[in-house]
Amino acid sequence: MGRKGTYSRREFLGASAAVGATLVLPKNVFAQGSDTIKVGLIGCGGRGTGAVIDAANADPGVVLWAMADVFKDRIDGSANTLRDNLKDRYKVTDDRKFVGFNAYEYVLMSGVDVVILTAPPGFRPAHLRASIEHGKHVFMEKPIATDAPGVRSVLGSSEMARQKGLAIVAGTQRRHDVAYRECMHRIHDGAIGDVVACYAYWNQGGLWMHTRRPEWTDMEWQLRNWLYFTWLSGDIIVEQHIHNIDVCLWAKGKLPVKAISLAGRQARTDPAYGHVFDHFATEFEWDDGSKLISMCRQIDGTASRVEELVVGTKGTSNANTVIRGEGAWRFDGDRPNPYMLEHRNLIQSIRSGNLINEGRQVAETTMTAIMGRMAGYTGQEITYEQALNDKVVLAPDHLAFGPVPVPPVAIPGRTS
Template identity: 45%
Template sequence: MSKKEDGMNGKHKISRRDFVKTSSSLAAGGLLLGSLPVGAGAYAGGTATLKIALVGCGGRGTGAARQALSTGDGVQLVAMADAFRDRLDESFETLNKVFDDEPEKLNVPEEHKFVGFDAYKNAIELADVVILATPPGFRPDHFEAAIQADKHVFMEKPLATDAPGVRKIMEAGKMADQKGLNVVVGLQRHYQNSYREVINRINDGAVGDIVSGQVYWNSDGVWVRERQPHQNEMEFQMRNWYYFTWLCGDHIMEQHIHNIDVANWFIGEYPESAQGMGGREVRTGSNHGQIFDHHFVEFTYPSGAVIASQCRHQPNTMSRVAEFFQGTKGTIDTSGDRGILKSWDGETLYDHNADTDPNPYQQEHDELFAAIRNGDHINDTEYGAKSTLTALMGRMATYSGEVINWEDALNSPKSLMPEKYGWEETPPVVPNEDGKYPVPVPGKTEVIA
């Protein structure tokens, strides 16, 4: 693939106005209905039922299905797919309770409940809209299959766990444009009023050019699922997926991508390099797989802006999930969902009141289904893929201790995914005789080649 063809190399500095135009998920100004393929525009302005398939029935997938089914009338869940039958059943039971007074919204007979690594293929065939919420390592294959089958897509972030996956996502995203298919990515800050109001004011020059910033996802951490006696290695890693890089990408990608994405969005560029440090100090048990419990990265952008990025999973430490930026004329504070802009002399330029704002998780589905109905066109794939790559650059930097450049990261041939999927197959990483997994070591671990 040449640099020209892949669409992500070369110039990754664009004007802020163009960046906002392409990355904003407002449904206005999309393709004309007359230019859409028959399948993509079949529901525009109509009352036909949109059939939904859920691929990945964990907590986030169940939540996304609930939000999709809450977009109004004329939506119906018709198929479900997961690697594990118990997860699928739990999800179905939860949704059944939520929509107890609207039973017509769930029409998933037994023969439309699919289990296993290839279950997504069957579910996709039955739907008009596909929700992709499995562990992110599987996202590239699932997204490609959905677009090839002419389906609209909602997919959770991050969009891949390695560079080959990012490239596959980008190619499928181009195909979605060609087919007029709508794609929404679960970077919900793009659908949150406070962030939309702030980006409008940045674009109008309220704080000048952003020259620096600090972005955070510091918390106690997330769930851990201990190994059970009956599990083989593949099942254990699939159940405990958050702690294996091939499945999760590490928490700098799985969670902190939200804040990194905001930096890209507000600056209007993608970083040209990253360098940082990280490791495991608290979360060191065998059930914690191989990922780090803290990362610190400096991202340098073509304009010269530098973003200090930190994420941490360590109990009893400072918790903070927010973004702060400094511009040539003022500052930005997004903490508490407020969106506060101030001039350097202390004058408050804007202070967003989020009390009556819609839920951004619901808003992204509302806009997706409205776009399908109205013949508009949303495609979040490009900024979702590029923010995924940015977070991947950060992980590469902390794992290796090296300076990682954008083009090198993008073009890395290093794949983390197994060659074959199956319960009896060997995962890409396995424990040693002491039950410990290989953990990246800065100065020794290779992340590009």
């Protein structure tokens, strides 16, 4: 079992070195020369549990081999669900259930072939680096970091994966949706002409919140409510709205150079919701002067809208099912679950040796969203280079179940 005591951030980021010097199997060979793919789950919440089911649906060779989480009750709940769903492909024994901040290390040493990284995003850079150093193929949920140092770490890990012949697929599932892929192919072939503007929306009501219990330390409270703390989630523009931003970057084919944002915390003001904002309205600008207008909101009682719009010189598109204009088109075909397809594409790439590596792509989208958050928090225009080179580390110095002060809510014009 993983230890639960003090675990410094330096130890956490460097722990992977202890497990890095291991034998890496050829990229299309699995344990004992079989077609069985042993999967390890790191982060046993709802998304991680769902990701294992998606992976099992994607390939009959997938078995769940090991699990890790900071909380035993999360492992137990996930295990119950997965045992019922996977049947005889659930292979996790009690000695391969690991608890603690360093539990991920034990999964990596348990004989798995592929790891699913679904702990809160603030942990993703360290988990990814350890996984690649240990020679594992990776599925990792988005976003892949919550600050610029984390993004830079992921960029380095992605290059390491390329050099070591390892696959990385990210949870930006629209990139694997057959309708999005077909539509984007047509956009890139000129169906709407030059892309001159994009609009991205994720507006909805509020999400879950777990009321603090008297016995919870600051750390436990924050981990169980990770959405509401920037060091863990990145705030809503990074954690959720990244999907829509990613589609627009995909359509445009390059990164924006700067951003300005009007954002705040208007309705969700109770300290139970940490210190994150509840809305952002952000203008991203590319080097040719074209704009991405981005809106995200989590406020009950407000109008919902989750979509993208791409505007070209010859037409427009919702980026997945419809193109209007000179190259008019409508998607008409089977549309399998993209959450399953991202795992199928990962596994097929490993089996074939034509490895997918989405690490840089999702890191750059994450960085774009972080740039938008920085613009929102400060009220200033922020450039991509300024954001990428930022040195602020959001995570606490020590990962331990004890006091963790909550930063003040950002105030545009005052927060730097």
